[in-house]
Amino acid sequence: MHSQQVTAEPPSNARAERDSTVGEVPGVLPLTFDVIIAGCGPTGAMLAAELRLHDVRVLVLEKETEPTSFVRIVGLHMRSLELMAMRGLLDRIVQHGRQRPAGGFFAAIPKPAPKGLDSAYAYLLGIPQPVIERLLEEHALALGAQVRRGCAVTGFEQDDHGVTVELADGQQLRSRYLIGCDGARSTVRKLLGVGFPGEPSRTQTLMGEMEVGVPQEEIIAKMTEVRETQQRFWLRPFGEGVYSVLVPAAGVSDRTEPPTLEDFRQQLRTIAGTDFGVHSPRWMSRFGDATRLAERYRVGRVLLAGDAAHIHPPIGGQGLNLGVQDAFNLGWKLAAQIRGWAPDTLLDTYQAERHPVAEDVLDNTRAQTELLSTEPGAQAVRRLLTELMDFDEVNRHLIEKITAIGIRYDFGEGPDLLGRRLRDIDVKQGHLYGLLHRGRGLLLDRTERLTVGGWSDRVDHLADPTADLDVPCVLLRPDGHVAWIGDDQHDLDTHLSRWFGKPAN
Ligand SMILES: Cc1cc2nc3c(=O)[nH]c(=O)nc-3n(C[C@H](O)[C@H](O)[C@H](O)COP(=O)(O)OP(=O)(O)OC[C@H]3O[C@@H](n4cnc5c(N)ncnc54)[C@H](O)[C@@H]3O)c2cc1C
Numbered sequence: 001m002h003s004q005q006v007t008a009e010p011p012s013n014a015r016a017e018r019d020s021t022v023g024e025v026p027g028v029l030p031l032t033f034d035v036i037i038a039g040c041g042p043t044g045a046m047l048a049a050e051l052r053l054h055d056v057r058v059l060v061l062e063k064e065t066e067p068t069s070f071v072r073i074v075g076l077h078m079r080s081l082e083l084m085a086m087r088g089l090l091d092r093i094v095q096h097g098r099q100r101p102a103g104g105f106f107a108a109i110p111k112p113a114p115k116g117l118d119s120a121y122a123y124l125l126g127i128p129q130p131v132i133e134r135l136l137e138e139h140a141l142a143l144g145a146q147v148r149r150g151c152a153v154t155g156f157e158q159d160d161h162g163v164t165v166e167l168a169d170g171q172q173l174r175s176r177y178l179i180g181c182d183g184a185r186s187t188v189r190k191l192l193g194v195g196f197p198g199e200p201s202r203t204q205t206l207m208g209e210m211e212v213g214v215p216q217e218e219i220i221a222k223m224t225e226v227r228e229t230q231q232r233f234w235l236r237p238f239g240e241g242v243y244s245v246l247v248p249a250a251g252v253s254d255r256t257e258p259p260t261l262e263d264f265r266q267q268l269r270t271i272a273g274t275d276f277g278v279h280s281p282r283w284m285s286r287f288g289d290a291t292r293l294a295e296r297y298r299v300g301r302v303l304l305a306g307d308a309a310h311i312h313p314p315i316g317g318q319g320l321n322l323g324v325q326d327a328f329n330l331g332w333k334l335a336a337q338i339r340g341w342a343p344d345t346l347l348d349t350y351q352a353e354r355h356p357v358a359e360d361v362l363d364n365t366r367a368q369t370e371l372l373s374t375e376p377g378a379q380a381v382r383r384l385l386t387e388l389m390d391f392d393e394v395n396r397h398l399i400e401k402i403t404a405i406g407i408r409y410d411f412g413e414g415p416d417l418l419g420r421r422l423r424d425i426d427v428k429q430g431h432l433y434g435l436l437h438r439g440r441g442l443l444l445d446r447t448e449r450l451t452v453g454g455w456s457d458r459v460d461h462l463a464d465p466t467a468d469l470d471v472p473c474v475l476l477r478p479d480g481h482v483a484w485i486g487d488d489q490h491d492l493d494t495h496l497s498r499w500f501g502k503p504a505n
Pocket of ligand 1: 038039040041042043044061062063064072073074075076129151152153154181182183184186187188207287305306307308314316317318319320321322323
């Protein structure tokens with residue numbers, strides 16, 4: 001089975017796609033699911049959960065039979081922590097991670113964050129990737145998503161009504177949409193024929209977590225000494241004697257083979273003159289610095305999200321965050337399309353909003369990679385930027401970029417808050433984000449005289465003159481971005497239509 005390129009867009013949603021007859025084609029498999037997601041990494045699991053909030057029938061197909069055991073600590077940045085709070089997940093997730101200061105991540109320049117960052121969750125949460133993946137999968141399952149492991153997607157065909165998905169064992173399944181959350185080597189993206197332009201990997205780095213046999217002072221002294229040279233290595237403590245170790249892979253081990261402890265020892269001895277007695281590795285891996293972005297996020301009924309749509313070096317720790325945020329942007333829009341209330345262009349705003357965000361992340365990782373170079377020119381720029389980061393505004397700008405709280409979608413002319421996400425603020429019922437768990441829109445109304453009228457089946461209304469806002473009212477999308485600001489009912493109705501379609505009555 002080959003992927004079929006279609007130019008036809010899905011049918012008008014004047015009629016809910018969920019109507020039982022829509023999408024059924026004589027002679028073709030029955031539609032068992034609304035959405036099939038390829039890949040149960042963090043992006044796929046988050047998307048499945050978001051769709052389930054709207055009662056969309058979701059199947060996640062994961063090629064691996066067991067969840068990953070590869071213990072890489074990833075950092076959840078402020079915006080992702082906010083999303084977790086918006087869905088009531090943060091308390092559970094925080095228990096499994098370690099809170100760290102929000103600053104010091106841009107090109108690993110160790111500047112503390114300035115005071116007053118615009119978030120109620122102004123920290124970084126370090127958490128093992130398998131743990132966050134498990135928690136997100138459990139969340140999706142608890143909401144009713146189905147996950148089938150040991151099922152690799154190997155092909156699909158799409159038509160005007162749905163997608164027929166083929167698995168490695170030859171089985172076929174049919175759904176209305178297929179979403180490729182299948183990682184950097186995405187089968188879905190390749191079969192779709194979507195270009196993935198960018199730069200190939202130039203350098204490889206070995207990364208692992210292991211114990212060391214020397215005191216921390218000795219490591220710090222050696223790192224300071226080596227920093228004066230053209231060489232680089234990193235040993236960062238992760239608690240209980242365990243260190244995260246990064247060394248260039250050049251010159252050791254075959255690129256196609258998993259790295260060994262001896263590879264790490266050899267590189268440390270070459271660069272630092274000692275291997276610090278590293279032993280007992282928890283895990284070891286290798287990564288490159290390839291940077292690529294899918295040309296399109298959508299072809300008809302097939303869409304891409306997460307690493308399937310973009311890859312970049314891990315510097316700054318943004319990849320998982322970016323994927324989870326893609327899922328958050330796409331989930332409610334795709335659900336609206338399936339449930340029949342999406343305005344005609346809503347689903348296409350996914351690419352319009354998220355593609356530029358990924359472009360920006362790719363660019364900032366390119367810049368950070370240059371700043372890590374040991375070339376004299378790059379080192380001079382790094383010293384200059386380090387000085388500039390003493391200005392709080394510069395430091396804040398870079399932190400807002402890396403943590404994604406600075407994102408402003410283009411919703412047209414309007415106040416600066418329009419298109420940005422609203423931070424978690426105090427409202428009379430507690431915290432704003434506590435009102436967003438169900439993934440619905442929200443009108444936060446300080447005037448107490450507006451109404452969501454015929455949209456009340458998809459938009460909640462909180463009249464609260466005491467809300468900690470300096471504008472009269474905001475309309476929030478289910479992803480927490482500000483879709484409208486004002487105090488006029490007619491204007492509000494126009495914007496409710498723009499984002500939430502026709503009123504129910
Ligand atoms: C060294 C390193 C450190 C990093 N640190 C951070 C960090 O601190 N913060 C951060 O945000 N990000 C970090 N990242 C990036 C992060 O790990 C990825 O961006 C993230 O895993 C992407 O999630 P995903 O769900 O899109 O893709 P993946 O995690 O790759 O998941 C894709 C899933 O799809 C499955 N799959 C593949 N093909 C198929 C198929 N044909 N059918 C069905 N299933 C399929 C795979 O088995 C996998 O489970 C780091 C990456 C590296 C290499």
